[in-house]
Amino acid sequence: MIFDLEFVLSALRIATPLMIVALGVLIAERAGVLFLGAEGVMLCGALFGILGAVYVGDPWMGVVWGLSAGVVMGLVTAVLTVWLPTDQVVMGLAMNIAAIGLTSFIFRIAADDLQQMSPPMGWSAPGALSENPIAAFLFAVPPLAWLAVILYFVVWYMLFRSAPGLLLRSVGQNVKAARSAGINVVLVRTVALALAGGLAGLGGAALTVGWVRSFADDITAGRGFIALAAVYFGRWYPRWTLFGCLLFGLGEALALRTQVLGGNAHFYLMIPYLLTVGVLAFAERGCAPREVGKPYEQL
Amino acid sequence: MVEASPGSEAVRLEGISKAFGSFKALDNVSVTLRYGEIHALVGENGAGKSTLMNVLYGILQPSAGRMLVGGQDVGSHWSTRDAIAHQIGMIHQHFSLVMEHSVLDNIVMPTLKWTDLAPKWGQYRERFSELSAQFGFELSPDTLVGKLSVGQRQQVEILKMLYQGAKILILDEPTAVLTPQQSDRLLEMLLQFRDRGYAVVIITHKLEHALDLADHITVLRNGRQIATVAKGEGTIADIARMMVSQEVNTAQRRSRSAVGEVVLDMDNVSLDVDGVALLDKISLQVREGEILGVAGVAGNGQSELAETIIGLQSTTAGSISIYGKELGTTSVEARRRGGIAIIPEDRHAHAVVGEMDIASNFIMGHEGEPQFSRRGILNRKNIAEFAKHCIAEFDVRTRSAETKLEFLSGGNQQKVVIGRELSANPRLIIAHEPARGLDFAATAYIRQRLVQAAEAGAGVLLISSDLDELMELSTRVVVLYCGRAVGTVDADAYDPQHFGSLMAGAEAA
Ligand SMILES: Nc1ncnc2c1ncn2[C@@H]1O[C@H](COP(=O)(O)OP(=O)(O)OP(=O)(O)O)[C@@H](O)[C@H]1O
Ligand SMILES: [Mg+2]
Numbered sequence: 011m012i013f014d015l016e017f018v019l020s021a022l023r024i025a026t027p028l029m030i031v032a033l034g035v036l037i038a039e040r041a042g043v044l045f046l047g048a049e050g051v052m053l054c055g056a057l058f059g060i061l062g063a064v065y066v067g068d069p070w071m072g073v074v075w076g077l078s079a080g081v082v083m084g085l086v087t088a089v090l091t092v093w094l095p096t097d098q099v100v101m102g103l104a105m106n107i108a109a110i111g112l113t114s115f116i117f118r119i120a121a122d123d124l125q126q127m128s129p130p131m132g133w134s135a136p137g138a139l140s141e142n143p144i145a146a147f148l149f150a151v152p153p154l155a156w157l158a159v160i161l162y163f164v165v166w167y168m169l170f171r172s173a174p175g176l177l178l179r180s181v182g183q184n185v186k187a188a189r190s191a192g193i194n195v196v197l198v199r200t201v202a203l204a205l206a207g208g209l210a211g212l213g214g215a216a217l218t219v220g221w222v223r224s225f226a227d228d229i230t231a232g233r234g235f236i237a238l239a240a241v242y243f244g245r246w247y248p249r250w251t252l253f254g255c256l257l258f259g260l261g262e263a264l265a266l267r268t269q270v271l272g273g274n275a276h277f278y279l280m281i282p283y284l285l286t287v288g289v290l291a292f293a294e295r296g297c298a299p300r301e302v303g304k305p306y307e308q309l
Numbered sequence: 310m311v312e313a314s315p316g317s318e319a320v321r322l323e324g325i326s327k328a329f330g331s332f333k334a335l336d337n338v339s340v341t342l343r344y345g346e347i348h349a350l351v352g353e354n355g356a357g358k359s360t361l362m363n364v365l366y367g368i369l370q371p372s373a374g375r376m377l378v379g380g381q382d383v384g385s386h387w388s389t390r391d392a393i394a395h396q397i398g399m400i401h402q403h404f405s406l407v408m409e410h411s412v413l414d415n416i417v418m419p420t421l422k423w424t425d426l427a428p429k430w431g432q433y434r435e436r437f438s439e440l441s442a443q444f445g446f447e448l449s450p451d452t453l454v455g456k457l458s459v460g461q462r463q464q465v466e467i468l469k470m471l472y473q474g475a476k477i478l479i480l481d482e483p484t485a486v487l488t489p490q491q492s493d494r495l496l497e498m499l500l501q502f503r504d505r506g507y508a509v510v511i512i513t514h515k516l517e518h519a520l521d522l523a524d525h526i527t528v529l530r531n532g533r534q535i536a537t538v539a540k541g542e543g544t545i546a547d548i549a550r551m552m553v554s555q556e557v558n559t560a561q562r563r564s565r566s567a568v569g570e571v572v573l574d575m576d577n578v579s580l581d582v583d584g585v586a587l588l589d590k591i592s593l594q595v596r597e598g599e600i601l602g603v604a605g606v607a608g609n610g611q612s613e614l615a616e617t618i619i620g621l622q623s624t625t626a627g628s629i630s631i632y633g634k635e636l637g638t639t640s641v642e643a644r645r646r647g648g649i650a651i652i653p654e655d656r657h658a659h660a661v662v663g664e665m666d667i668a669s670n671f672i673m674g675h676e677g678e679p680q681f682s683r684r685g686i687l688n689r690k691n692i693a694e695f696a697k698h699c700i701a702e703f704d705v706r707t708r709s710a711e712t713k714l715e716f717l718s719g720g721n722q723q724k725v726v727i728g729r730e731l732s733a734n735p736r737l738i739i740a741h742e743p744a745r746g747l748d749f750a751a752t753a754y755i756r757q758r759l760v761q762a763a764e765a766g767a768g769v770l771l772i773s774s775d776l777d778e779l780m781e782l783s784t785r786v787v788v789l790y791c792g793r794a795v796g797t798v799d800a801d802a803y804d805p806q807h808f809g810s811l812m813a814g815a816e817a818a
Contacts, residue, residue: 171427172428173423173424173428174421174423174425176417176421176428177418179410180407183408183409184407184408186401186403186405187407187418189368189405190366190368190399190401192367192391192392192393300409304664
């Protein structure tokens with residue numbers, strides 16, 4: 011049987027990094043900055059996550075390293091696209107290419123230490139519960155997947171119910187209105203990008219530390235872009251964004267399963283990406299926050 | 310906060326200067342605002358009115374001068390946050406509302422704190438209803454602002470200021486986008502504010518409003534303060550003379566040329582959207598050499614009329630022809646190339662790109678013409694020359710043609726739109742509120758240009774809420790009511806009473 015609990019778990023493992031990165035992209039774009047560099051930031055988070063996990067010997071420290079690397083990258087993005095400001099598309103693409111070079115370079119230096127897999131992340135059900143299939147399943151769900159779900163609620167509440175959320179969304183929709191309300195647009199976007207970078211880095215760590223447990227060149231393979239697509243698919247709402255990520259997770263899990271059917275493995279790996287393109291093509295066109303992509307110049 | 314007693318000083322601006330690069334937008338301007346008084350700020354387009362108020366509101370930092378609020382020098386770190394904290398509120402010339410957010414969200418946004426994780430939405434809602442009731446607004450807090458009419462958006466802006474607890478109200482050309490009825494209501498409201506002890510600043514191009522309302526009028530010209538006149542110390546003519554450097558000829562004349570062929574022929578045109586007839590069997594003709602006026606209370610089909618002719622909306626029934634050739638479903642581009650020019654009501658939505666320079670905005674839509682480009686390559690030299698020519702011809706106050714359009718004053722942006730549309734030698738001109746935001750000299754000039762265009766053989770469809778403008782320029786005026794043409798009036802046989810009842814739909818059977 012193709013669809014069993016293991017299949018669901020595998021889909022969740024795949025979707026977790028996407029969900030976390032997508033939340034980051036969502037925050038950045040809600041503040042009016044195009045976060046095309048998400049892919050590169052994720053890649054850095056993936057590498058530093060592994061480094062942390064291996065050198066400290068604790069996967070959770072890997073998560074912290076990945077997150078910190080992401081925050082730094084997010085701040086770099088802020089300096090380039092908000093403070094200067096330069097073109098957000100060009101800068102995003104440049105960040106992605108730079109990240110590939112940087113991570114490959116550091117990976118070569120640390121290659122000897124990264125031979126073995128990083129320590130596993132997870133918890134096992136206490137003896138009494140391990141017999142219960144539901145409890146066993148809940149404990150088998152990767153910890154970072156739980157974190158992603160919690161983050162989803164936090165981000166949703168913060169964006170759509172709290173005061174800072176409304177202020178941030180106003181910056182993303184109309185800088186004139188925001189300025190007229192006395193909001194410091196540059197500061198808000200800097201903070202938003204630090205958060206977004208942190209989440210993208212965390213997502214990268216979730217990919218390596220939480221799932222694959224090793225690093226390889228360009229291991230993210232476009233997942234940052236998939237997260238970006240999920241945000242567009244979700245029309246800049248957390249709920250639908252999350253749904254988009256899960257859909258991709260299911261698609262890839264399916265591809266992994268169907269590989270056993272034989273044939274060219276790359277064909278199956280194409281499925282989730284095709285699915286993404288298809289869903290995007292047919293998804294009702296949403297309206298991006300108005301200021302996304304527009305450089306903001308202070309008078 | 311100091312208690313604001315009527316007559317006490319609210320704000321004193323002393324010797325304010327503001328330079329953008331080497332250009333002096335403000336030069337040593339001093340103004341005092343008092344509680345319980347209305348202060349009007351007048352001047353030509355680009356005189357520096359908005360700039361002065363943006364300085365007071367903390368949007369722009371002055372290059373020189375000092376500001377005293379409530380008698381205290383505010384120093385050099387004056388931000389919008391500070392202005393709001395000192396009970397200053399401002400409505401900008403171009404609205405600053407978030408269209409995608411609800412009315413309530415827009416109104417409370419400026420008062421929210423970054424640290425407030427659990428805002429008391431229920432309380433805000435109550436405070437909102439109280440304020441709306443107090444000032445007689447009828448707004449639903451949950452409607453998206455983008456779905457509101459312009460008049461209602463203005464109300465949201467006003468409520469936003471009041472909600473902040475502003476006692477010093479700045480309104481930058483608040484009546485420019487309003488119909489005469491709406492603007493009368495607004496002006497009455499300003500008097501009400503004054504009587505309640507607020508300090509009010511109004512920027513306007515309607516000198517009669519300034520004279521009626523204001524206790525003091527400050528006249529700016531080219532960034533310099535020409536005079537501050539107290540109530541009753543000057544007439545419209547005096548103030549007009551102070552505003553402009555040279556005498557303007559405001560004499561209007563109607564096109565006298567004989568009318569020729571039919572340019573625009575609308576035959577039973579209807580437009581239904583979601584079962585609502587926005588246009589209902591409209592038939593009208595515009596001939597060469599004629600200015601046909603369109604009157605009506607705003608929202609009775611004027612925008613739709615303009616949009617169906619230019620092709621932004623497709624009709625549900627009927628036909629529109631230019632020189633007998635039916636337009637059918639031809640694209641906007643083809644229609645423009647075919648000689649239709651349009652000065653739309655909302656320049657930001659439909660006519661200009663703020664992030665692009667003035668020259669580009671001048672050729673937008675005509676960039677494919679041989680004089681501007683060959684095989685897709687733009688001819689910079691010709692474009693620059695053309696822009697320079699237009700800037701001089703339409704008196705656009707700017708330092709260069711490379712300035713981004715958004716840095717122009719509101720009225721000068723409008724001149725760019727008009728310049729582009731009239732320079733294309735159109736056969737049909739749709740002018741929707743063409744004088745919106747223009748000072749009186751520019752208004753006179755534009756009206757004269759429309760008349761000249763008609764005399765040169767173009768047909769002009771003038772859609773306006775300004776009855777004087779309609780009667781002065783057009784020979785006939787069609788009245789719209791609920792999407793229907795309920796009557797046509799000869800300008801020579803104008804009878805205000807009859808006209809009013811037409812506009813109110815009293816004669817629409
Ligand atoms: N950010 C800016 N950068 C450069 N120049 C500017 C900027 N803002 C305004 N200006 C210039 O300063 C001058 C004054 O502009 P301002 O907007 O104050 O005019 P205004 O009196 O409000 O005119 P209007 O009646 O047309 O609104 C204009 O010449 C304008 O081009
Ligand atoms: Mg202005």
